Amino acid sequence: MPTRILPAVGDADAVRSITTLLSQLPDAEPMAPVTDSTQLVDTLARLAAESVDELPEVVVVHERIGPVPALELIREVALRFPAVGVILVTSDPGPGLFQAAMDYGARGLVALPLGYEELASRVQAVAQWSVGVRRHLGSGVEVFTGAGGTVVTVSGAKGGVGTTLTAIQLALAAQASGRPTALVDMDLQAGDVASYLDVQFRRSVVDLAAITDISPRVLADAVFRHDTGLALLLAPGEGERGEEVTDRATRQIVSALRSRYEVVVLDCGAQLGGAGAAAVEMADAALLVTTPDVVAVRGAKRAVRMWDRLQIRKAEETTVVVNRHTRATEIQPPLIRKITGTAVANTTVPANFKELQGAVDAGRVHELDSRGTVKQALWTLAGELGLARAAEGDHRKGGRFRGDRGSVSFRRRKDGAG
Known part of the structure; x- marks a missing residue:
């Protein structure tokens, strides 16, 4: 089963770079990129309203997504769509940001400039985590999937x-x-x-x-x-x-x-x-x-x-x-x-x-x-x-x-x- 990946990137050059690499990943199915925080949440809400299974396994969030800060956006996605794994793409992959990203609900962090091997490894790990969560949710655990209040x-x-x-x-x-x-x-x-x-x-x-x-x-x-x-x-x-x-x-x-x-x-x-x-x-x-x-x-x-x-x-x-x-x-x-x-x-x-x-x-x-x-x-x-x-x-x-x-x-x- 292909891994659906939704890029959330505001910068046009970064969009091209990320989507090109994602399209080269094995068994990857990149979705049309979203360009701001509101569009990302609205897209996930629309898909979740149909079924948890319609959500992408992986969301890739660029550090300059805007207008909501990337970490705050990751927090909202993690709260409202717990079956989605989020990867933060950043130019500052230090331990401080890594810990903050994990605290906010990210499942991985990838450094800029993007490298194929690192991105492929992280996407595969996060996708496997997402599949496991969905299998667990399928056993009857309640999850909020609405469009949000x-x-x-x-x-x-x-x-x-x-x-x-x-x-x-x-x-x-x-x-x-x-x-x-x-x-x-x-x-x-x-x-x-x-x-x-x-x-x-x-x-x-x-x-x-x-x-x-x-x-x-x-x-x-x-x-x-x-x-x-x-x-x-x-x-x-x-x-x-x-x-x-x-x-x-x-x-x-x-x-x-x-x-x-x-x-x-x-x-x-x-x-x-x-x-x-x-x-x-x-x-x-x-x-x-x-x-x-x-x-x-x-x-x-x-x-x-x-x-x-x-x-x-x-x-x-x-x-x-x-x-x-x-x-x-x-x-x-x-x-x-x-x-x-x-x-x-x-x-x-x-x-x-x-x-x-x-x-x-x-x-x-x-x-x-x-x-x-x-x-x-x-x-x-x-x-x-x-x-x-x-x-x-x-x-x-x-x-x-x-x-x-x-x-x-x-x-x-x-x-x-x-």
Whole structure:
């Protein structure tokens, strides 16, 4: 049986070199190369959705694949497609990188410039390992082979615009629609998700920061299962510990969550650090919450420009959500769209804090009245984003959302992490 090999190489010259050598290997069946990290993950997800047997035995990842760093990409492939063996091609084959590559899930490392004998030997060994894993999986071991969960970040144009409430209600709507959902508090210094949901907790996102191999059991130990069914991964009680969550740790955590939940909602707060930047970059959809006033809209514009300068997110890939909207205000969604250069959600959230105050003060925002205009708007927003779809007797009449896998309206970004 031929060994299927998928090259993941961004550089055109490297593509020619690698594919030429792979085509010369005995019993090798090189597949069409992919040119970035997102295309690789999407290709594997499409094949895995058919069958584990459709996956290539070997993936060859070039060190400059981009935009996601090669080691982070290897981690995601190893987590989501454990039957695939990954080989890293690198110009630095020293012991330090070798150990790091193994820790991230690679099965081998090959030095540049490529040599036929070394590549052939490593491909053969990794292919044999992959075949053995598939034989084991065939005995009934469960493996995640889906396309991966949808990741949505919710950030604030400034503090106090309703970021946390928005994130919580979107997660609740997704969970109510039948989609297993995780809600992550990435406002690491000042997160309030636990307060809004009346949760006492011992573990937080910090407990995962130093772990290089986030297994399903390790992840399950860190999350808090809320009465609503939501899986909560909370900010640390001691805000200074938030610095322990690096951008690298964030990528690992988000990848692990994406492999276990259909929907992952991250409350990123209003302050951008390395962890929040990594989350926004990886997200399938990035929401920026603003209120229709001059200060908040200026904050939204600053955030969008900063994301663009740091190459985290382009303006056109960001969706602004207008909270506390009234028809009387001078600043309306079309003007916000023009000022920020972003998309603006069709659903606006009305200004009606009176219906929220009791639930917020009691830390029971998950018990908001379904007849309330704010909850209705936020759950409608979840439907607009494809996280949930209203049943025939929708939530405004006391109904519930139901899941519809075909309703997800945004796709994995083509220039960001997959």
